[in-house]
Amino acid sequence: MTNPIAIALGGLVLVGLAVDFWSYDWSGTIFLARKMADLIEWLAFWR
Template sequence: MSNGLAIFLAICIAGFLAVDATLFGWDLSVALGRRFADLLGWLAFWR
């Protein structure tokens, strides 16, 4: 991964978190975190 791509991804993630905090009150991040935890549990089952 190049430095430019890493900086771009960091800016995108920071922008997503800023929008989520201001518009949705962190609800979107919490929902995505729960879905990701469910996905990890599902993947662990199939391992």
């Protein structure tokens, strides 16, 4: 991955977080964080 591609992807992530903040009051980010926590807990069970 080159530096311009990494910067573009990082910018897209930041734009997505900004849209979630202004339009949806962090509901999408909170949902994904909770699902990621559930996934980590589920994976820890199988370890």
